[in-house]
Amino acid sequence: MTSKLLWVSFILAALTLSVTFSLQPDEQKVLLVSFDGFRWDYLYRFPTPHFHYLMKYGVHVEQVTNIFITKTYPNHYTLVTGLFAENHGIVANDMFDPILNKSFSLDNMNIYDSEFWEEATPIWITNQRAGHASGAAMWPGADVKIHESFPTHYMPYNESVSFEDRVAKIIEWFTSKEPINLGLLYWEDPDDMGHHLGPDSPLMGPVISDIDNKLGYLIQMLKKAELWNVVNLIITSDHGMTQCSEERVIELDQYLDKDHYILIDKSPVAAILPKDGKFDEVYEALARAHPNLTVYKKEEIPERWHYRYNSRIQPIIAVADEGWYILQNKSDDFLLGNHGYDNALAEMHPIFLAYGPAFRKNFTKEAMNSTDLYPLLCHLLNITAMPHNGSFWNVQDLLSSATPRAIPSTQSTTLLRGSDKPREYEQEESYAYFIGVSLGSVIVVVFFIVFVKHLIRSQIPALPDMHAEISQPLLQA
């Protein structure tokens, strides 16, 4: 009888110990979702119960500094590479590369030339090289062949495909026989409507409400597929949106001879390629054109934008003040909302929420850089990060203490950049281990105490009755 009990307690204690250990390393699944143009404060301006549900049970970063220029393609490529635009090469939605003598343009979906993308390696490829599978539902660039690869699964870009169909694909890939560990999901709104209505429009209410319902649908489908609490869900965006007005327009034709330059990219960062011999003339004219237009020679572009060292950045850029719109002339398209401005402006910042086994609950962080998402993703997926401009250190507080802490390879710039950090890192590593072991040991000791107590009690059966006898007179008194 006694030895049986002893065995049971031992097995239970061993189990508790192994459970404690299994909380340590475990490869995570990640679903990264981008709702294009979801400005950080839409969460406070409109009722968004599903977003708030994630905030309450997950993490929320209030200010995410994205990269310059605050446009769709540059920022989506940063989310999956951790690089500034000058380093990943997608410097705008509309580009000209004088070395390749080729153009890239979002307007007519002329974006499929691999050479534009191959200055970087997106995370889906690194993930696959590590033996995992990735799946992308309309993520910008994910249907382009990059370094001879596509995502394991992907949908060719088609904006007419419904959100529900995109979600269905993601679920299918996460639950297939060879499941993906990384899913990427993209939706065009609220960017589209933000451009047309302007973010200050009260009509943005229903638009944001629709996005909230879409998030609700995604949560519901993840629950139905038993992926909720399994997949780490990250909801973010590429940029915000600011209100424009026809009263704040800068018309280039008023200041420049249009035969003297080629306009590669328009508003709010005009990328200007002067024709041969016309550089000074174009620069001088632009520099004194308008008080709300700041003009830079390429080599003078502010350091903090990390927007200089790439041949696709044109010799002159002209950056409009927030809310100002650059047009060639009044017959150009004008939109009531726009983005692309200085990435220091709060209105350009996107949302960031995350929920899942790796993340803390009900935790709000003030700020992060969007370049930090990449090393965070690599950490969760247990893959070695390519050189990047982010820092895992700056965002590791988003993770709950029980999450895996894979040691990044020394090739990772995360370690190289913060060369004073590795020791601290190791200490934390062994600290987590120490907690695991001591917790397990404490449980074993407690088990023994309970067990011994139980033994003593079972050998003195009269004890409870004695207690009763003693207490009764006291109660009567």
Ligand SMILES: *[C@@H]1O[C@H](CO)[C@@H](O)[C@H](O)[C@H]1NC(C)=O
């Ligand atoms: C992380 O990947 C390495 C191989 O790159 C593997 O040895 C290790 O077991 C993985 N860690 C986890 C927690 O799966």
Ligand SMILES: *[C@@H]1O[C@H](CO)[C@@H](O)[C@H](O)[C@H]1NC(C)=O
């Ligand atoms: C660049 O390409 C255009 C056609 O797109 C061609 O006319 C031009 O000659 C090319 N320039 C050079 C320097 O190869």
Ligand SMILES: *[C@@H]1O[C@H](CO)[C@@H](O)[C@H](O)[C@H]1NC(C)=O
């Ligand atoms: C895009 O998707 C829509 C809706 O599913 C479909 O009707 C259309 O044929 C698709 N277009 C292409 C080019 O595949």
Ligand SMILES: *[C@@H]1O[C@H](CO)[C@@H](O)[C@H](O)[C@H]1NC(C)=O
């Ligand atoms: C536009 O320029 C004027 C004059 O310099 C300045 O007062 C105003 O603040 C500028 N607007 C913005 C949005 O920066």
Ligand SMILES: *[C@@H]1O[C@H](CO)[C@@H](O)[C@H](O)[C@H]1NC(C)=O
């Ligand atoms: C505006 O510019 C476009 C492109 O250069 C040109 O085709 C158009 O004729 C111009 N319109 C006016 C009113 O100058």
Ligand SMILES: *[C@@H]1O[C@H](CO)[C@@H](O)[C@H](O)[C@H]1NC(C)=O
């Ligand atoms: C979340 O945290 C806040 C304070 O940080 C607290 O007031 C609130 O009750 C918490 N909510 C939940 C659901 O734990």
Ligand SMILES: *[C@@H]1O[C@H](CO)[C@@H](O)[C@H](O)[C@H]1NC(C)=O
């Ligand atoms: C963002 O990056 C800059 C430059 O690397 C750094 O100084 C800053 O502290 C970072 N911001 C946050 C919130 O981590």
Ligand SMILES: *[C@@H]1O[C@H](CO)[C@@H](O)[C@H](O)[C@H]1NC(C)=O
């Ligand atoms: C960004 O990262 C790339 C790749 O590691 C590096 O070459 C570049 O110098 C970094 N930029 C900055 C500003 O640190």
Ligand SMILES: [Zn+2]
């Ligand atoms: Zn966008």
